[in-house]
Amino acid sequence: MNQSLTQFAAASPHINIKADVLFHLGTIPVTNSMLLGLIGYALVIWALFSTARAAKTGRGNVVTKLVMMIYEMLLGTVEQVLGDKTLARRIAPLSISLFFIIIVNYWLGILPFVGPVTVGGVPLFRGLVADMNVTFAMAIISMVVVQIYAIKTHGFFGNLGRYFRNPITDPAGAFEGILELIAEISRLLALSLRLFGNVFAGEVLIIMVGFMTQYLAGIALLPFMIFELFIGSIQAYVFFMLTTVFIGLGMVSHGEHSDDTHADKQVVSTA
Amino acid sequence: MPTALTYVANTSAENSGLFESLGIDWKLLVLQSIAFLLLLWLLSKFVYPVLNKMIDTREAELEAGQKAAKEAQDEAARAEEKIKSLMRDAQKEASDIVMTAKTEATNMIAASEEKAKSSAERIVAEAQESIAKDVLAAKKALHNETIDLVALATEKVVGKTINAKVDKTLIKEALN
Numbered sequence: 001m002n003q004s005l006t007q008f009a010a011a012s013p014h015i016n017i018k019a020d021v022l023f024h025l026g027t028i029p030v031t032n033s034m035l036l037g038l039i040g041y042a043l044v045i046w047a048l049f050s051t052a053r054a055a056k057t058g059r060g061n062v063v064t065k066l067v068m069m070i071y072e073m074l075l076g077t078v079e080q081v082l083g084d085k086t087l088a089r090r091i092a093p094l095s096i097s098l099f100f101i102i103i104v105n106y107w108l109g110i111l112p113f114v115g116p117v118t119v120g121g122v123p124l125f126r127g128l129v130a131d132m133n134v135t136f137a138m139a140i141i142s143m144v145v146v147q148i149y150a151i152k153t154h155g156f157f158g159n160l161g162r163y164f165r166n167p168i169t170d171p172a173g174a175f176e177g178i179l180e181l182i183a184e185i186s187r188l189l190a191l192s193l194r195l196f197g198n199v200f201a202g203e204v205l206i207i208m209v210g211f212m213t214q215y216l217a218g219i220a221l222l223p224f225m226i227f228e229l230f231i232g233s234i235q236a237y238v239f240f241m242l243t244t245v246f247i248g249l250g251m252v253s254h255g256e257h258s259d260d261t262h263a264d265k266q267v268v269s270t271a
Numbered sequence: 272m273p274t275a276l277t278y279v280a281n282t283s284a285e286n287s288g289l290f291e292s293l294g295i296d297w298k299l300l301v302l303q304s305i306a307f308l309l310l311l312w313l314l315s316k317f318v319y320p321v322l323n324k325m326i327d328t329r330e331a332e333l334e335a336g337q338k339a340a341k342e343a344q345d346e347a348a349r350a351e352e353k354i355k356s357l358m359r360d361a362q363k364e365a366s367d368i369v370m371t372a373k374t375e376a377t378n379m380i381a382a383s384e385e386k387a388k389s390s391a392e393r394i395v396a397e398a399q400e401s402i403a404k405d406v407l408a409a410k411k412a413l414h415n416e417t418i419d420l421v422a423l424a425t426e427k428v429v430g431k432t433i434n435a436k437v438d439k440t441l442i443k444e445a446l447n
Contacts, residue, residue: 018294028298041310052318055325071322089323093315101307132293137303196293 014115015204019131020122036114037128040105048100074099074240081244091247094145098138099240105129106199106232110225115207130199132192139192142243143184150250187246191239198235202228418442 019031051067054060060068074096079088108114109127117124128134151159163181167174206224213220421442 017292019299028302029296031299034299037306041306044310045313048314048318052321055321068322068325072326075323075326093319094311096319097307097311097314101310131299131303132295133299134303134307136295137300137307140300141304141307 014118014121014123015207017132017200019126019133022119022122022124031131032123032126033128033131033134036108036125037105037131037134040101040108040128043108044097044100044104047104070099071096077241078244081241082248091145091149091244094142095240095244095247098142098243099236102129102138102195102239103233103236105134106235107229109199109203110206110228110232112221115203127199127203129195130203132196135192135196135199138195138239139188142191142246143188145243146184146246146250149247153251187242191242195235195239198231202231421445 019033021029021031022035023030047063047067051060051064051071054064055068075088075092078092078095079085082088082091105128109130114125114127115123147159150162153159154162161177163177163184165173165177206221206228209224210217210221418439422439425442
Protein backbone atom coordinates (compact mmCIF):
# COMPACT_ATOMS: atom_id res chain seq x y z
CA MET A 1 0.00 0.00 0.00
CA ASN A 2 2.88 2.29 0.92
CA GLN A 3 4.55 1.81 -2.47
CA SER A 4 1.30 2.44 -4.20
CA LEU A 5 0.78 5.60 -2.19
CA THR A 6 4.30 6.75 -2.97
CA GLN A 7 3.72 6.18 -6.68
CA PHE A 8 0.45 7.95 -6.29
CA ALA A 9 2.16 10.87 -4.66
CA ALA A 10 4.94 11.04 -7.20
CA ALA A 11 2.52 11.29 -10.11
CA SER A 12 1.24 14.65 -11.19
CA PRO A 13 -2.28 15.31 -9.91
CA HIS A 14 -5.07 14.43 -12.26
CA ILE A 15 -8.21 16.24 -11.19
CA ASN A 16 -11.26 16.05 -13.39
CA ILE A 17 -14.77 16.88 -12.32
CA LYS A 18 -16.13 14.45 -14.90
CA ALA A 19 -15.58 10.72 -15.07
CA ASP A 20 -13.12 9.90 -17.86
CA VAL A 21 -14.29 7.87 -20.80
CA LEU A 22 -12.14 4.78 -21.24
CA PHE A 23 -13.78 3.31 -24.33
CA HIS A 24 -17.14 3.05 -26.06
CA LEU A 25 -19.52 0.11 -26.24
CA GLY A 26 -21.38 1.05 -29.41
CA THR A 27 -22.61 4.54 -28.70
CA ILE A 28 -22.43 4.14 -24.93
CA PRO A 29 -19.30 5.55 -23.31
CA VAL A 30 -17.69 3.38 -20.63
CA THR A 31 -16.14 5.55 -17.92
CA ASN A 32 -13.58 4.79 -15.23
CA SER A 33 -16.28 5.28 -12.57
CA MET A 34 -18.37 2.56 -14.23
CA LEU A 35 -15.41 0.19 -14.04
CA LEU A 36 -14.98 0.65 -10.29
CA GLY A 37 -18.76 0.78 -9.95
CA LEU A 38 -18.97 -2.74 -11.36
CA ILE A 39 -16.66 -3.92 -8.58
CA GLY A 40 -18.73 -1.95 -6.06
CA TYR A 41 -22.01 -3.43 -7.30
CA ALA A 42 -20.46 -6.92 -7.26
CA LEU A 43 -19.28 -6.36 -3.68
CA VAL A 44 -22.72 -5.18 -2.57
CA ILE A 45 -24.41 -8.15 -4.27
CA TRP A 46 -21.90 -10.58 -2.75
CA ALA A 47 -22.20 -9.09 0.75
CA LEU A 48 -26.00 -8.97 0.75
CA PHE A 49 -26.52 -12.37 -0.88
CA SER A 50 -24.01 -13.89 1.58
CA THR A 51 -25.97 -12.28 4.41
CA ALA A 52 -29.25 -13.66 3.05
CA ARG A 53 -27.67 -17.13 2.78
CA ALA A 54 -26.28 -16.79 6.31
CA ALA A 55 -29.74 -15.76 7.53
CA LYS A 56 -31.23 -18.86 5.91
CA THR A 57 -28.63 -21.32 7.18
CA GLY A 58 -27.96 -19.59 10.49
CA ARG A 59 -24.21 -19.72 9.86
CA GLY A 60 -22.54 -16.40 9.22
CA ASN A 61 -19.13 -14.75 9.37
CA VAL A 62 -18.04 -11.33 10.57
CA VAL A 63 -19.06 -9.62 7.31
CA THR A 64 -22.55 -11.12 7.17
CA LYS A 65 -23.13 -10.38 10.85
CA LEU A 66 -22.01 -6.78 10.33
CA VAL A 67 -24.23 -6.39 7.25
CA MET A 68 -27.16 -7.91 9.13
CA MET A 69 -26.59 -5.58 12.05
CA ILE A 70 -26.46 -2.53 9.74
CA TYR A 71 -29.55 -3.72 7.86
CA GLU A 72 -31.51 -4.12 11.09
CA MET A 73 -30.41 -0.69 12.30
CA LEU A 74 -31.41 0.97 9.01
CA LEU A 75 -34.73 -0.88 8.87
CA GLY A 76 -35.44 0.25 12.43
CA THR A 77 -34.67 3.84 11.43
CA VAL A 78 -37.03 3.65 8.42
CA GLU A 79 -39.77 2.23 10.66
CA GLN A 80 -39.17 5.00 13.18
CA VAL A 81 -39.21 7.77 10.56
CA LEU A 82 -42.31 6.53 8.71
CA GLY A 83 -44.09 5.25 11.81
CA ASP A 84 -45.70 2.38 9.89
CA LYS A 85 -44.06 -1.04 9.74
CA THR A 86 -45.80 -2.19 6.55
CA LEU A 87 -44.96 1.02 4.71
CA ALA A 88 -41.41 0.91 6.07
CA ARG A 89 -40.95 -2.59 4.64
CA ARG A 90 -41.94 -1.24 1.21
CA ILE A 91 -39.71 1.84 1.37
CA ALA A 92 -36.71 0.30 3.12
CA PRO A 93 -35.32 -1.61 0.09
CA LEU A 94 -34.75 1.63 -1.82
CA SER A 95 -33.23 3.55 1.11
CA ILE A 96 -31.10 0.67 2.33
CA SER A 97 -29.87 -0.21 -1.17
CA LEU A 98 -28.86 3.41 -1.62
CA PHE A 99 -26.97 3.26 1.66
CA PHE A 100 -25.03 0.12 0.77
CA ILE A 101 -24.26 1.24 -2.78
CA ILE A 102 -23.03 4.64 -1.61
CA ILE A 103 -20.94 3.45 1.32
CA VAL A 104 -19.25 0.63 -0.60
CA ASN A 105 -18.49 2.79 -3.63
CA TYR A 106 -17.37 5.73 -1.50
CA TRP A 107 -14.93 3.50 0.37
CA LEU A 108 -13.72 1.88 -2.84
CA GLY A 109 -12.91 5.33 -4.19
CA ILE A 110 -10.49 5.89 -1.30
CA LEU A 111 -8.39 2.84 -2.11
CA PRO A 112 -4.82 3.72 -3.13
CA PHE A 113 -5.05 2.17 -6.59
CA VAL A 114 -7.92 4.51 -7.52
CA GLY A 115 -6.21 7.36 -9.35
CA PRO A 116 -2.58 6.29 -9.74
CA VAL A 117 -3.35 3.33 -12.02
CA THR A 118 -3.70 4.98 -15.41
CA VAL A 119 -4.23 3.94 -18.99
CA GLY A 120 -2.89 6.44 -21.48
CA GLY A 121 -2.72 9.10 -18.76
CA VAL A 122 -6.34 8.51 -17.78
CA PRO A 123 -7.08 6.93 -14.38
CA LEU A 124 -8.42 3.43 -14.84
CA PHE A 125 -10.64 3.71 -11.76
CA ARG A 126 -12.74 6.43 -10.21
CA GLY A 127 -15.23 6.22 -7.37
CA LEU A 128 -18.72 5.47 -8.70
CA VAL A 129 -20.30 8.10 -6.49
CA ALA A 130 -17.71 10.63 -7.72
CA ASP A 131 -19.65 10.56 -10.98
CA MET A 132 -22.42 13.13 -11.18
CA ASN A 133 -24.44 10.80 -13.44
CA VAL A 134 -24.69 8.29 -10.61
CA THR A 135 -25.57 10.69 -7.79
CA PHE A 136 -28.04 12.46 -10.07
CA ALA A 137 -29.60 9.14 -11.12
CA MET A 138 -29.94 8.11 -7.47
CA ALA A 139 -31.51 11.45 -6.55
CA ILE A 140 -33.93 11.28 -9.50
CA ILE A 141 -35.00 7.75 -8.52
CA SER A 142 -35.49 8.88 -4.90
CA MET A 143 -37.59 11.87 -5.90
CA VAL A 144 -39.65 9.81 -8.36
CA VAL A 145 -40.39 7.35 -5.56
CA VAL A 146 -41.29 10.31 -3.30
CA GLN A 147 -43.81 11.45 -5.93
CA ILE A 148 -45.19 7.92 -6.45
CA TYR A 149 -45.91 7.53 -2.73
CA ALA A 150 -47.27 11.09 -2.52
CA ILE A 151 -49.69 10.31 -5.38
CA LYS A 152 -50.64 7.01 -3.72
CA THR A 153 -51.46 8.91 -0.53
CA HIS A 154 -53.07 12.10 -1.83
CA GLY A 155 -54.22 10.99 -5.28
CA PHE A 156 -52.93 12.49 -8.53
CA PHE A 157 -54.80 15.77 -8.28
CA GLY A 158 -54.40 15.89 -4.51
CA ASN A 159 -50.65 15.71 -5.01
CA LEU A 160 -50.77 18.42 -7.67
CA GLY A 161 -52.73 20.47 -5.15
CA ARG A 162 -49.67 20.51 -2.91
CA TYR A 163 -47.91 22.68 -5.52
CA PHE A 164 -50.63 24.44 -7.48
CA ARG A 165 -53.43 26.30 -5.73
CA ASN A 166 -55.84 28.95 -6.81
CA PRO A 167 -54.09 32.30 -6.16
CA ILE A 168 -57.43 34.14 -6.00
CA THR A 169 -59.06 32.03 -3.28
CA ASP A 170 -55.85 31.12 -1.47
CA PRO A 171 -53.01 33.52 -2.34
CA ALA A 172 -50.83 32.46 0.61
CA GLY A 173 -51.38 28.80 -0.22
CA ALA A 174 -50.53 29.43 -3.88
CA PHE A 175 -47.27 31.07 -2.85
CA GLU A 176 -46.55 28.23 -0.44
CA GLY A 177 -47.24 25.74 -3.24
CA ILE A 178 -44.69 27.44 -5.49
CA LEU A 179 -42.19 27.33 -2.64
CA GLU A 180 -42.98 23.65 -2.18
CA LEU A 181 -42.31 23.00 -5.87
CA ILE A 182 -39.00 24.84 -5.62
CA ALA A 183 -38.21 22.83 -2.48
CA GLU A 184 -38.80 19.56 -4.37
CA ILE A 185 -36.39 20.60 -7.13
CA SER A 186 -33.85 21.85 -4.58
CA ARG A 187 -34.12 18.54 -2.73
CA LEU A 188 -33.30 16.69 -5.94
CA LEU A 189 -30.30 18.91 -6.59
CA ALA A 190 -29.20 18.93 -2.96
CA LEU A 191 -29.29 15.15 -2.73
CA SER A 192 -27.14 14.65 -5.79
CA LEU A 193 -24.79 17.62 -5.40
CA ARG A 194 -24.15 17.05 -1.68
CA LEU A 195 -22.99 13.49 -2.24
CA PHE A 196 -21.03 14.32 -5.37
CA GLY A 197 -19.47 17.35 -3.72
CA ASN A 198 -18.32 15.39 -0.69
CA VAL A 199 -16.85 12.55 -2.73
CA PHE A 200 -15.16 14.88 -5.18
CA ALA A 201 -13.80 17.09 -2.40
CA GLY A 202 -12.49 14.01 -0.61
CA GLU A 203 -10.77 12.77 -3.74
CA VAL A 204 -9.23 16.18 -4.44
CA LEU A 205 -8.09 16.40 -0.80
CA ILE A 206 -6.38 13.02 -0.99
CA ILE A 207 -4.81 13.81 -4.36
CA MET A 208 -3.48 17.16 -3.16
CA VAL A 209 -2.17 15.82 0.17
CA GLY A 210 -0.47 13.00 -1.73
CA PHE A 211 0.96 15.43 -4.25
CA MET A 212 2.24 17.84 -1.63
CA THR A 213 3.76 15.27 0.72
CA GLN A 214 5.33 13.29 -2.14
CA TYR A 215 7.38 10.43 -0.59
CA LEU A 216 5.82 10.94 2.83
CA ALA A 217 2.40 10.34 1.33
CA GLY A 218 2.25 6.85 2.83
CA ILE A 219 2.15 8.34 6.30
CA ALA A 220 0.44 11.65 5.52
CA LEU A 221 -2.49 10.15 3.62
CA LEU A 222 -3.53 7.58 6.23
CA PRO A 223 -5.38 9.97 8.57
CA PHE A 224 -7.11 11.58 5.58
CA MET A 225 -8.17 8.17 4.27
CA ILE A 226 -9.55 7.20 7.67
CA PHE A 227 -11.34 10.53 7.78
CA GLU A 228 -12.78 9.85 4.32
CA LEU A 229 -14.01 6.43 5.50
CA PHE A 230 -15.89 8.26 8.22
CA ILE A 231 -17.23 10.89 5.79
CA GLY A 232 -18.30 8.11 3.42
CA SER A 233 -20.40 6.42 6.08
CA ILE A 234 -21.91 9.77 7.09
CA GLN A 235 -22.79 10.66 3.49
CA ALA A 236 -24.34 7.24 2.86
CA TYR A 237 -26.42 7.61 6.01
CA VAL A 238 -27.45 11.17 5.10
CA PHE A 239 -28.59 10.07 1.61
CA PHE A 240 -30.46 7.13 3.14
CA MET A 241 -32.05 9.29 5.82
CA LEU A 242 -33.05 12.12 3.49
CA THR A 243 -34.62 9.73 0.99
CA THR A 244 -36.68 8.20 3.80
CA VAL A 245 -37.60 11.58 5.27
CA PHE A 246 -38.59 13.00 1.84
CA ILE A 247 -40.84 10.00 1.20
CA GLY A 248 -42.37 10.48 4.64
CA LEU A 249 -42.84 14.21 4.02
CA GLY A 250 -44.48 13.55 0.66
CA MET A 251 -47.12 11.45 2.37
CA VAL A 252 -48.07 13.78 5.21
CA SER A 253 -51.12 15.94 4.72
CA HIS A 254 -50.73 19.67 4.22
CA GLY A 255 -51.56 20.61 7.81
CA GLU A 256 -48.86 18.41 9.27
CA HIS A 257 -46.30 19.54 6.77
CA SER A 258 -44.82 22.58 8.51
CA ASP A 259 -43.62 20.68 11.57
CA ASP A 260 -42.01 17.95 9.52
CA THR A 261 -40.29 20.45 7.29
CA HIS A 262 -38.51 21.62 10.41
CA ALA A 263 -37.37 18.05 11.06
CA ASP A 264 -36.24 17.82 7.46
CA LYS A 265 -34.19 21.02 7.88
CA GLN A 266 -32.63 19.60 11.03
CA VAL A 267 -31.53 16.48 9.16
CA VAL A 268 -30.14 18.56 6.33
CA SER A 269 -28.30 20.89 8.69
CA THR A 270 -26.88 17.89 10.58
CA ALA A 271 -25.64 16.55 7.26
CA MET B 272 -1.51 21.98 -8.82
CA PRO B 273 -1.86 25.00 -11.14
CA THR B 274 -1.99 22.51 -14.02
CA ALA B 275 -4.91 20.73 -12.41
CA LEU B 276 -6.80 23.92 -11.67
CA THR B 277 -6.18 25.20 -15.17
CA TYR B 278 -7.46 21.89 -16.50
CA VAL B 279 -10.63 22.15 -14.46
CA ALA B 280 -11.10 25.76 -15.52
CA ASN B 281 -10.51 24.89 -19.17
CA THR B 282 -12.95 22.01 -18.97
CA SER B 283 -15.62 24.29 -17.58
CA ALA B 284 -14.92 26.91 -20.18
CA GLU B 285 -14.98 24.41 -23.01
CA ASN B 286 -18.29 22.92 -21.95
CA SER B 287 -20.71 25.75 -21.96
CA GLY B 288 -23.65 23.79 -20.57
CA LEU B 289 -23.84 23.30 -16.81
CA PHE B 290 -24.82 19.66 -17.10
CA GLU B 291 -22.11 18.96 -19.61
CA SER B 292 -19.48 20.66 -17.46
CA LEU B 293 -20.53 18.46 -14.54
CA GLY B 294 -20.18 15.42 -16.77
CA ILE B 295 -23.88 14.65 -16.94
CA ASP B 296 -24.61 12.59 -20.02
CA TRP B 297 -28.20 11.47 -20.50
CA LYS B 298 -27.07 8.09 -21.82
CA LEU B 299 -24.96 7.46 -18.74
CA LEU B 300 -27.70 8.83 -16.53
CA VAL B 301 -30.21 6.36 -17.97
CA LEU B 302 -27.67 3.55 -17.80
CA GLN B 303 -26.82 4.25 -14.16
CA SER B 304 -30.52 4.49 -13.31
CA ILE B 305 -31.20 1.14 -14.98
CA ALA B 306 -28.19 -0.43 -13.22
CA PHE B 307 -29.38 0.82 -9.85
CA LEU B 308 -33.00 -0.22 -10.45
CA LEU B 309 -31.80 -3.64 -11.57
CA LEU B 310 -29.78 -4.02 -8.38
CA LEU B 311 -32.73 -2.78 -6.35
CA TRP B 312 -35.03 -5.34 -8.00
CA LEU B 313 -32.49 -8.12 -7.44
CA LEU B 314 -32.05 -7.29 -3.77
CA SER B 315 -35.78 -6.71 -3.20
CA LYS B 316 -36.58 -10.05 -4.81
CA PHE B 317 -33.92 -12.32 -3.30
CA VAL B 318 -32.24 -10.65 -0.32
CA TYR B 319 -34.49 -8.33 1.67
CA PRO B 320 -37.44 -10.74 2.04
CA VAL B 321 -35.07 -13.33 3.54
CA LEU B 322 -33.57 -10.79 5.93
CA ASN B 323 -37.02 -9.45 6.86
CA LYS B 324 -38.28 -12.97 7.46
CA MET B 325 -35.32 -13.68 9.73
CA ILE B 326 -35.92 -10.45 11.65
CA ASP B 327 -39.64 -11.25 11.96
CA THR B 328 -38.89 -14.79 13.15
CA ARG B 329 -36.41 -13.52 15.69
CA GLU B 330 -38.83 -10.82 16.86
CA ALA B 331 -41.57 -13.44 17.17
CA GLU B 332 -39.21 -15.69 19.13
CA LEU B 333 -38.23 -12.80 21.34
CA GLU B 334 -41.86 -11.88 21.91
CA ALA B 335 -42.69 -15.51 22.67
CA GLY B 336 -39.73 -15.67 25.02
CA GLN B 337 -40.78 -12.48 26.72
CA LYS B 338 -44.34 -13.75 26.97
CA ALA B 339 -43.16 -17.06 28.40
CA ALA B 340 -40.88 -15.22 30.83
CA LYS B 341 -43.78 -13.02 31.89
CA GLU B 342 -46.04 -16.03 32.30
CA ALA B 343 -43.34 -17.79 34.32
CA GLN B 344 -42.93 -14.67 36.41
CA ASP B 345 -46.68 -14.48 36.98
CA GLU B 346 -46.77 -18.18 37.77
CA ALA B 347 -43.91 -17.74 40.22
CA ALA B 348 -45.73 -14.80 41.81
CA ARG B 349 -48.90 -16.88 42.06
CA ALA B 350 -46.96 -19.81 43.55
CA GLU B 351 -45.28 -17.46 46.00
CA GLU B 352 -48.66 -16.06 46.97
CA LYS B 353 -50.00 -19.59 47.35
CA ILE B 354 -47.00 -20.56 49.48
CA LYS B 355 -47.52 -17.46 51.59
CA SER B 356 -51.19 -18.32 51.97
CA LEU B 357 -50.34 -21.91 52.88
CA MET B 358 -47.75 -20.68 55.33
CA ARG B 359 -50.29 -18.33 56.86
CA ASP B 360 -52.81 -21.20 57.15
CA ALA B 361 -50.16 -23.53 58.56
CA GLN B 362 -49.07 -20.91 61.05
CA LYS B 363 -52.68 -20.30 62.04
CA GLU B 364 -53.26 -24.03 62.32
CA ALA B 365 -50.09 -24.47 64.33
CA SER B 366 -51.10 -21.57 66.52
CA ASP B 367 -54.54 -23.16 67.03
CA ILE B 368 -52.95 -26.49 67.83
CA VAL B 369 -50.59 -24.90 70.32
CA MET B 370 -53.49 -22.98 71.81
CA THR B 371 -55.60 -26.13 72.09
CA ALA B 372 -52.68 -28.03 73.55
CA LYS B 373 -52.10 -25.28 76.05
CA THR B 374 -55.79 -25.24 76.99
CA GLU B 375 -55.86 -29.00 77.25
CA ALA B 376 -52.69 -28.99 79.29
CA THR B 377 -54.11 -26.31 81.55
CA ASN B 378 -57.30 -28.32 81.91
CA MET B 379 -55.33 -31.47 82.56
CA ILE B 380 -53.19 -29.70 85.12
CA ALA B 381 -56.30 -28.23 86.73
CA ALA B 382 -57.99 -31.63 86.77
CA SER B 383 -54.86 -33.24 88.16
CA GLU B 384 -54.57 -30.56 90.75
CA GLU B 385 -58.23 -31.02 91.64
CA LYS B 386 -57.79 -34.78 91.81
CA ALA B 387 -54.63 -34.45 93.84
CA LYS B 388 -56.32 -31.98 96.13
CA SER B 389 -59.34 -34.22 96.70
CA SER B 390 -57.07 -37.18 97.12
CA ALA B 391 -54.99 -35.26 99.62
CA GLU B 392 -58.11 -34.13 101.42
CA ARG B 393 -59.37 -37.67 101.50
CA ILE B 394 -56.05 -38.92 102.82
CA VAL B 395 -56.02 -36.15 105.38
CA ALA B 396 -59.59 -36.96 106.39
CA GLU B 397 -58.79 -40.61 106.65
CA ALA B 398 -55.68 -39.82 108.62
CA GLN B 399 -57.65 -37.52 110.88
CA GLU B 400 -60.29 -40.18 111.35
CA SER B 401 -57.63 -42.76 112.05
CA ILE B 402 -55.93 -40.41 114.46
CA ALA B 403 -59.25 -39.68 116.12
CA LYS B 404 -59.87 -43.37 116.48
CA ASP B 405 -56.39 -43.91 117.80
CA VAL B 406 -56.83 -41.01 120.20
CA LEU B 407 -60.15 -42.43 121.31
CA ALA B 408 -58.63 -45.86 121.75
CA ALA B 409 -55.68 -44.39 123.55
CA LYS B 410 -58.00 -42.39 125.71
CA LYS B 411 -59.97 -45.49 126.46
CA ALA B 412 -56.83 -47.46 127.19
CA LEU B 413 -55.54 -44.64 129.31
CA HIS B 414 -58.86 -44.49 131.07
CA ASN B 415 -58.78 -48.17 131.83
CA GLU B 416 -55.18 -48.04 132.84
CA THR B 417 -55.82 -45.04 135.00
CA ILE B 418 -58.65 -46.90 136.66
CA ASP B 419 -56.37 -49.83 137.32
CA LEU B 420 -53.62 -47.57 138.62
CA VAL B 421 -55.98 -45.66 140.80
CA ALA B 422 -57.44 -48.87 142.12
CA LEU B 423 -54.03 -50.16 142.80
CA ALA B 424 -53.01 -46.94 144.44
CA THR B 425 -56.16 -46.80 146.45
CA GLU B 426 -55.68 -50.37 147.52
CA LYS B 427 -52.26 -49.58 148.67
CA VAL B 428 -53.48 -46.51 150.49
CA VAL B 429 -56.51 -48.14 151.99
CA GLY B 430 -54.73 -51.36 152.59
CA LYS B 431 -57.37 -53.57 151.56
CA THR B 432 -59.45 -54.32 148.67
CA ILE B 433 -63.04 -54.13 148.95
CA ASN B 434 -63.43 -55.96 145.77
CA ALA B 435 -62.87 -55.28 142.25
CA LYS B 436 -66.32 -54.38 141.46
CA VAL B 437 -66.50 -51.85 144.27
CA ASP B 438 -63.17 -50.40 143.28
CA LYS B 439 -64.14 -49.83 139.88
CA THR B 440 -67.37 -48.24 140.78
CA LEU B 441 -65.62 -45.93 143.19
CA ILE B 442 -62.96 -44.94 140.77
CA LYS B 443 -65.45 -44.27 138.06
CA GLU B 444 -67.39 -42.06 140.36
CA ALA B 445 -64.20 -40.28 141.34
CA LEU B 446 -63.12 -39.76 137.82
CA ASN B 447 -66.47 -38.58 136.71
